Amino acid sequence: MPTDHPDACPCGRGPAFADCCGRFTGTGLPAPDAQSLMRSRYSAFVRGDVAHPLATWHASTRPAKLDLEPGVKWLGLQVRAHRLVDAEHAEVEFVARSRSAGRGQRLHERSRFVREGGAWYYVDGDFITKDRP
Numbered sequence: 001m002p003t004d005h006p007d008a009c010p011c012g013r014g015p016a017f018a019d020c021c022g023r024f025t026g027t028g029l030p031a032p033d034a035q036s037l038m039r040s041r042y043s044a045f046v047r048g049d050v051a052h053p054l055a056t057w058h059a060s061t062r063p064a065k066l067d068l069e070p071g072v073k074w075l076g077l078q079v080r081a082h083r084l085v086d087a088e089h090a091e092v093e094f095v096a097r098s099r100s101a102g103r104g105q106r107l108h109e110r111s112r113f114v115r116e117g118g119a120w121y122y123v124d125g126d127f128i129t130k131d132r133p
């Protein structure tokens with residue numbers, strides 16, 4: 001996969017943001033499945049866009065506001081599993097790597113998504129800590 005694209009998608013599926021997650025961030029076009037939504041939320045966050053993650057956060061769990069952590073550099077996203085529980089519920093397991101103050105960090109989460117009115121929403125997630133880095 002080319003990584004030298006001038007506007008490579010942060011989610012790694014790429015190649016270009018505009019043809020990947022950019023189709024769903026700020027366009028009002030709903031992501032077709034939970035994995036695509038997971039990727040677009042990550043990519044928006046990496047690009048400093050908190051509006052998209054908030055807009056696709058289910059109203060029952062959505063925080064009032066979302067702050068970008070200063071100094072955090074996101075390095076990549078790996079989607080480990082995408083499981084459709086039923087037509088309206090899905091789970092996505094992912095690992096997101098970042099670097100902050102020279103230290104590598106790793107977020108491993110199983111996220112729950114629900115579909116309402118034809119659009120997927122992030123509900124919540126569980127951190128997975130049992131595997132080793």
Ligand SMILES: [Zn+2]
Pocket residue numbers: 009010011012013014017020021022039040043
């Ligand atoms: Zn993408």
